[in-house]
Amino acid sequence: NAGVTQTPKFRVLKTGQSMTLLCAQDMNHEYMYWYRQDPGMGLRLIHYSVGEGTTAKGEVPDGYNVSRLKKQNFLLGLESAAPSQTSVYFCASSPIGGANTEAFFGQGTRLTVV
């Protein structure tokens, strides 16, 4: 039972480099999310998707792009990494979008931008 799988688990980038974080879920969930976790800030929503082919901005979308070409995958891209993007990134999925639903999280990707 894989659930939500994030790749890679750790990455160090130099300022200005680009990278893509991959999230894959095997639960056939419609909704997927990318959050970042920073000390003292909790988790903040970067982008989300309510279904295959859709994406929308969250609280902190600047500097990130996303794509959901397949229902099971949600990609988060950093075009030109900045030190302010040093964080732990979590992908989550949920079966429905309304309240009273559970979000299932991956194990996170720790990204350091130097």
Next chain:
Amino acid sequence: QQQVKQSPQSLIVQKGGISIINCAYENTAFDYFPWYQQFPGKGPALLIAIRPDVSEKKEGRFTISFNKSAKQFSLHIMDSQPGDSATYFCAATTDSSNTGKLIFGQGTTLQVKP
């Protein structure tokens, strides 16, 4: 602007004691309030949740108390155990958006001493 404010930032409790974590929210449109538990190196996982039409919900040693008029809710962990040592996040969302977007509090790191 932090829509969900959580306190304390950290908490140390002796084994068998009661752990209490508080949250306050601003948006009266929120209608679902989950708590997530996160162990080191793992993603958050749903612990317990409440709707504003009830004042209390209990699941085992975990209880949510909800005060709609004060726009506050809290998590009580009775008979705290070392295995409860984790970071706890309160969150809020609204059914009306049908997106499942979660607004998280800042998080509380709980340490239960043996």
